[in-house]
Each structure stands twice: as structure tokens, then as C-alpha cells.
Amino acid sequence: MSLDSNKGLRQYVLTRWNSTYLMLESAIHYKRAFAYLEMIDKNYMFCPNALEWENVNDISSFLGCFYCAICAFSGTKYPTANVYFPVVALIYLNLKQDLVNEDGYKRLMTSQMISKFEKYWSEFSLVLAIVVVLDPRYNLDLVKYYYTKIYRAESQEYENVTKTLTKLFMEYSAPTTSSSTIVQSQEDSDWEM
Incomplete structure (x- = not known):
């Protein structure tokens, strides 16, 4: 041997x-x-x-x-947030697949784990998804891939990610008052005294 x-x-x-x-x-x-x-x-x-x-x-x-x-x-x-989404989504996907396991003990253990996991997933999956989209190595396709596997087809959760990203983009692309303009006008008023 x-x-x-x-x-x-x-x-x-x-x-x-x-x-x-x-x-x-x-x-x-x-x-x-x-x-x-x-x-x-x-x-x-x-x-x-x-x-x-x-x-x-x-x-x-x-x-x-x-x-x-x-x-x-x-x-x-120094793990950064962009590392978490693919790994955590894969864990969630594996847990959901194990819920239909024929082994009663494993199914019971998985159902207890997934109830705790879903509490955190519901609170943080949106943030993790946005962070991974902002990482140049990934894009929205990765989020869509995992959300399709986890929730099947087009999901409300995926739509929430795209809407939040759109709002985030609109907020950052909107014209704002420049801080240098504010500082300049404040300096001008100091000279007038």
C-alpha cells in the first residue's frame, strides 16, 4: 500500500x-x-x-x-470588505442547498445555522454587494450571478442593489458646491475687513 x-x-x-x-x-x-x-x-x-x-x-x-x-x-x-461578498455568498448558497439534504441530522443542523446566517445576511448583503461592485476586479455580474443562484431568477434583492448603486452614483455625480469656493469666499471676506 x-x-x-x-x-x-x-x-x-x-x-x-x-x-x-x-x-x-x-x-x-x-x-x-x-x-x-x-x-x-x-x-x-x-x-x-x-x-x-x-x-x-x-x-x-x-x-x-x-x-x-x-x-x-x-x-x-488586512482583509478588506470586497473579499467578503463572494465567500459569504458561497457559504449562503451551500447552506441553502444543504437544506434539502436527505440526512435528517444534517438538515436540522443546516436549518439552525441558516436561520442565524440569514439575520446577518439580510443586514449586510447590500453593503457587501455594493463594495464588491466598486472593486475593479469584480462588477455587477458577480452580484447577479450569486443572487440568481441564491434567490432564483430576477430577485427583489438584486433590484435593491442596482437601485442603491444608481442612487449612490446620482448623489456623487450631482454638482455640488466646491469646498475651495467656500474657502475662497471666506478668505475674500477676511480681506474686506
Whole structure:
């Protein structure tokens, strides 16, 4: 049996949430080694069966999007708001897809998570969407892509983003009194004294 033994098995660390994901990923890597150990060692009695390995794969893929999000947010010393929208939208999309999961436990866990997630999403998705549109690397198409996936077709939420962007543009493109004009007129009045 040829396995990359440099990877090593990870242990669960109570104070680090990502240790569960890392532990499951390393266990999946060594799945064949566990099966081999079960065949050669009569004292080894805790080898996961096929259903348990399926559950390990499901939970690992479920936790994977959260792990990637944390890596994206903490991978830089100064994460900016434009980084958040694509990652958070992907998490929301994954949660919505897992709501229809056949596994009752996973569906229950997802429904509890999504109710908390939607509270924050409803408050901040507009701001995050506008920030990502203002980033030169992205544009409104990215917002439309995720909103179409999350809400299906044309949504009120997407229309709200476009209306807010239009109002923002109109506000900044409207002629305003220049601050230099105000300063100049104030200086002129000082000279008249």
C-alpha cells in the first residue's frame, strides 16, 4: 500500500473549530490504511463502515466551505470588505442547498445555522454587494450571478442593489458646491475687513 505518510493524522482540538475539518480530511486521506489495519490487527475494532465513511465525506465537504472562508479572511493581514461578498455568498448558497439534504441530522443542523446566517445576511448583503461592485476586479455580474443562484431568477434583492448603486452614483455625480469656493469666499471676506 502506498500512501503519503508525510500528511499525518490530525487530532481534535476542543478550542479550535477547524480541527474537526482537518481531522476528517486527514482520516479520509488514510481511509485505505484504516481498512488495512482492520484486516491485519484483530484488536483494531473501530474501523468506520461504508455508511460512516460516507458521513465523514459529507461532513467534511460541508465544513470545507467554512474552512476556505476562514482561510480567505485570515490569509491576509488586512482583509478588506470586497473579499467578503463572494465567500459569504458561497457559504449562503451551500447552506441553502444543504437544506434539502436527505440526512435528517444534517438538515436540522443546516436549518439552525441558516436561520442565524440569514439575520446577518439580510443586514449586510447590500453593503457587501455594493463594495464588491466598486472593486475593479469584480462588477455587477458577480452580484447577479450569486443572487440568481441564491434567490432564483430576477430577485427583489438584486433590484435593491442596482437601485442603491444608481442612487449612490446620482448623489456623487450631482454638482455640488466646491469646498475651495467656500474657502475662497471666506478668505475674500477676511480681506474686506
